[in-house]
Amino acid sequence: MIRTQGYTQFMDFSQAQQAIPQAPTLAALEDLRVSLLGLNGSITAQLKELGKLDPEARKAKGAELNQQKTALAEAIAARKSVLEAAELERRLSTERVDMTLPASSVLPLGKLHPLSVAMEEIAAALKALGFVHAYGPETETDDYNFTKLNLPAHHPARQDQDTFYLTPWAELKETYVLRTQTSNVQIRTLEAVAPPFRVMGIGRVFRRDYDLTHTPQFHQVEGMMVEEGTTFANMAAILSEFLRRYFGQQFKTRLRPHYFPFTEPGAEVDMECVFCHGKGCKVCKGTGWLEVLGCGMVHRNVLAVGGLNPEQTPGFAFGAGVERLAMLKYGVPDLRLFYESHGQFLRQFGQAPVAAA
Numbered sequence: 001m002i003r004t005q006g007y008t009q010f011m012d013f014s015q016a017q018q019a020i021p022q023a024p025t026l027a028a029l030e031d032l033r034v035s036l037l038g039l040n041g042s043i044t045a046q047l048k049e050l051g052k053l054d055p056e057a058r059k060a061k062g063a064e065l066n067q068q069k070t071a072l073a074e075a076i077a078a079r080k081s082v083l084e085a086a087e088l089e090r091r092l093s094t095e096r097v098d099m100t101l102p103a104s105s106v107l108p109l110g111k112l113h114p115l116s117v118a119m120e121e122i123a124a125a126l127k128a129l130g131f132v133h134a135y136g137p138e139t140e141t142d143d144y145n146f147t148k149l150n151l152p153a154h155h156p157a158r159q160d161q162d163t164f165y166l167t168p169w170a171e172l173k174e175t176y177v178l179r180t181q182t183s184n185v186q187i188r189t190l191e192a193v194a195p196p197f198r199v200m201g202i203g204r205v206f207r208r209d210y211d212l213t214h215t216p217q218f219h220q221v222e223g224m225m226v227e228e229g230t231t232f233a234n235m236a237a238i239l240s241e242f243l244r245r246y247f248g249q250q251f252k253t254r255l256r257p258h259y260f261p262f263t264e265p266g267a268e269v270d271m272e273c274v275f276c277h278g279k280g281c282k283v284c285k286g287t288g289w290l291e292v293l294g295c296g297m298v299h300r301n302v303l304a305v306g307g308l309n310p311e312q313t314p315g316f317a318f319g320a321g322v323e324r325l326a327m328l329k330y331g332v333p334d335l336r337l338f339y340e341s342h343g344q345f346l347r348q349f350g351q352a353p354v355a356a357a
């Protein structure tokens, strides 16, 4: 075996004692250790020869060799610590970190989720038209989610909304659901506030549904105006203005008759397609129109919850999906993108959170 320093040559004890303190590197010192004390080292070799000697000589030679072995091991350990200290010193002086260098990048700031942005923009557009925030709980009684909205227990329209029913505690007399619509805000407002009022409810709703255009949790915006003299024409004008403010430009709108249990009459609002401006494209299925809102004059059975009648204090209500409005405004093709938390998707929506004052 040829090692770097050639210590495999036979070396006697006094030569070894001189060589060890002069070993220049840790690698050279290790070579030296192997050549003396390793499996085939010179001291080891002499220890193996002891068996050939007669007992008296073996005893004396054995003691001598063991003393030499201990002395050499100690010398090697001493040299090793000197060389290691020198190596550490070298690394500390050459691998120094320059604390004055500028940091490589500024920490990225988070941004508002596009749905949060959409809800703020919707609220701002409605606020400009005199609507104020109103609230309803996400866990709602069957009564407020359905019955008081003119949807009694036997009503077939209940089937349209795949409802999450909560397991009742034994002591609760009422049935609880995760609200399927923000319309519970209408009932709670009618019970608590005297007209005239304009309120908006924006928040989470829940349905047992999951596919390309449905998620089990999504968001709705609900609005209601109750005031003496309110007409269907007022509703059409206000909704058209709301859409103009939210989308930032005027699109043509039209109303189609539609049945909702809690309105009479009810309608759906179509808006000129934002992608093709009415020419017809894939998104609007060639019709040039997009369905954006449901609305109608508040049904007399619903007004009755607040002790009102439509001859004296009529009102209108409307509702829309926040995700749908956001998809149309930002050109997002798949509803689920809002919920999959891909940084690349989310970073496109530039609004940074406003710092607290």
Ligand SMILES: [Zn+2]
Pocket (backbone or CB within 6 Å): 273, 274, 275, 276, 277, 278, 279, 280, 281, 282, 283, 284, 285, 286, 288, 289
């Ligand atoms: Zn279109």
